[in-house]
Every structure is written in C-alpha cells, then in structure tokens.
Amino acid sequence: xxxxxxxxxxxxxxxxxxxxxxxxxxxxxxxxxxxxxxxxxxxxxxxxxxxxxxxxxxxxxxxxxxxxxxxxxxxxxxxxxx
Amino acid sequence: xxxxxxxxxxxxxxxxxxxxxxxxxxxxxxxxxxxxxxxxxxxxxxxxxxxxxxxxxxxxxxxxxxxxxxxxxxxxxxxxxxxxxxxxxxxxxxxxxxxxxxxxxxxxxxxxxxxxxxxxxxxxxxxxxxxxxxxxxxxxxxxxxxxxxxxxxxxxxxxxxxxxxxxxxxxxxxxxxxxxxxxxxxxxxxxxxxxxxxxxxxxxxxxxxxxx
Numbered sequence: 001x002x003x004x005x006x007x008x009x010x011x012x013x014x015x016x017x018x019x020x021x022x023x024x025x026x027x028x029x030x031x032x033x034x035x036x037x038x039x040x041x042x043x044x045x046x047x048x049x050x051x052x053x054x055x056x057x058x059x060x061x062x063x064x065x066x067x068x069x070x071x072x073x074x075x076x077x078x079x080x081x082x
Numbered sequence: 083x084x085x086x087x088x089x090x091x092x093x094x095x096x097x098x099x100x101x102x103x104x105x106x107x108x109x110x111x112x113x114x115x116x117x118x119x120x121x122x123x124x125x126x127x128x129x130x131x132x133x134x135x136x137x138x139x140x141x142x143x144x145x146x147x148x149x150x151x152x153x154x155x156x157x158x159x160x161x162x163x164x165x166x167x168x169x170x171x172x173x174x175x176x177x178x179x180x181x182x183x184x185x186x187x188x189x190x191x192x193x194x195x196x197x198x199x200x201x202x203x204x205x206x207x208x209x210x211x212x213x214x215x216x217x218x219x220x221x222x223x224x225x226x227x228x229x230x231x232x233x234x235x236x237x238x239x240x241x242x243x244x245x246x247x248x249x250x251x252x253x254x255x256x257x258x259x260x261x262x263x264x265x266x267x268x269x270x271x272x273x274x275x276x277x278x279x280x281x282x283x284x285x286x287x288x289x290x291x292x293x294x
Contacts, residue, residue, distance in 0.1 A: 006145070006146055006149065006150075007141070007142050007145045007146070007149075010145075010149060027153055027157070030153070030154055030157055031157060034157045034158060034160075034161040035161070037161040037162060037164075037165060038161065038164065038165050038168070042164075042165075042168065045164075046161055046164050049160065049164055050157055050160055050161060050164075053156060053157075053160050054153065054156070054157065057152070057153065057156050058153075061149065061152070063145065066141050066144050066145050066148065067141075067144065068137035068138075068140055068141050069121075069124075069136050069137050069139075069140035069141075070133065070137060072102065072105070072107070072108065072140070073099055073102050076099075076101045076102045076105055077098075077099045077101045077102050078101070
C-alpha cells in the first residue's frame, strides 16, 4: 500500500469498513510481532484484544489536528514585528 | 507544468524563517525530491493553489509519521498491559493445587504434596509381579506378548522381569543354553514383527485420513 494513501484510508475508515480493513491489514505485521509478547496459548486472545483497540484508535484519530506546512511555520518562527 | 524557480525568493524565505529549517521534521520532509520541488514552486510562485499543494503534502508526510508511531506505541503498550492483567487475574484466582499452604517452612503449594506415580520409589514398592504382561503399559505390546507361545513367554519373563541371563535360564529350565537363546531370539523377533505390522497399519490409516 502506498504511504500517501494511508491518510485517506484512515479518514474514510470512520464510515467505510473496507477502508478500515485495509488500514488493519497495513498494521498486521506490527500486530503479529506484538503477539510474541505473550505465551503461545494466549496469542489468539491478545490478537483480538489488540484488534479492538486498533479499531477504536483508528476511528477516533483526529486527522485535522495535523498541522500543515504554514501552521508549522507560524508555530516555529516567532512573529516578526514590522 | 513547469514553473520557474526563483532562487532569490527561496533564499530570502529561508533566511527570514531560519528557525523553520532547523526543525528535524522540516529537514526530513525536504529531503524527498518531490517534496522539495513542490516547496520551491510554492515559494517562487506563492499562488493559493501552490501553497495548498505544499500544505497537503506536508500534512500527508507528518500524518504518516505521527499515525504510525501512535499505532505502534498503542499496540506495544496494550500487549504489555494484556500480560500484566492476565498475571493479576491468575494470582487472584489460583487453582486449588497451585494455592500456597500456610506453612512456616518456606513456600509450598498443594501440588508439591501429591504422590508422583512415576517416581521409582513409589513403583518399586507396589508393583511386584512375575508376569511381564501385568507390567506392560502399552496395549499393543500387551497384545503382542499374549500372542507368544507359553515357552517363549516363560523365557521372556525370566529374562526381563527377573533379569536372568540365557545361561541361568537354561540351568533353571533344564535345557541347553543354545535352545534358550534360540527361543529368546525368536520371541523378540516375533514381538518386533507384530509391533512393526501394527505401526505400518497405523501409518496407512493416517495417510488415508490425510488423503480424504
């Protein structure tokens, strides 16, 4: 999956389940590596736990809080007094 | 779609906003040639369209970093917390055998007090039988032993239950040592054959199940 698509997928996953699934698939390798944290017989349980958490996090993530280039400029550069 | 890049303007912008170009995020954003191109165009040609394009690209870039790291930490800490929660529950609801006994000598649990059926001290005291077929656990071996002739079984018994050598058995049964050895060997071969036939049958069954 192209990295540039991620933001659109996350945005649309608030109402579109297919997009949500694509985001979940994107994070699947990370999720799998987290499963090694626990004993083998608990892994399936942990997987479901993490998936629920992941879905909630994706749905609640506020995309509009990301600053743009000009926001960054205003934030980092002190106001010049003319 | 090519615009002229105004190097003067870019230089001026970078001097005016030098704090911006010390930020690591901006530095790594501009390392990408596509991003850099859009940035140059937006500064040289500050139309709302170009400015918006740069804004979008940067948002995209920043979002990827922020979102992926957010998800990674969420996953990591949740999996650690899951284990912690599990351990807490396990300590709270111990199974009867794991529960500690109130004893003054160190930590003990009920499971330590159970009799170990497989320990040698236990089995030598209780299981004393002259017949080998009463000591066999494997049902297949039991069947195979029962199919031996009486003479063969007698020799097997003496050899493996009592631990006698072929010569001692020969003295005991009033036979020649060669005859005893021959019967002994024959009995072992018969057992081996019966067991390997059984095993082959099992393998065949298993294969058939897999093929289904």
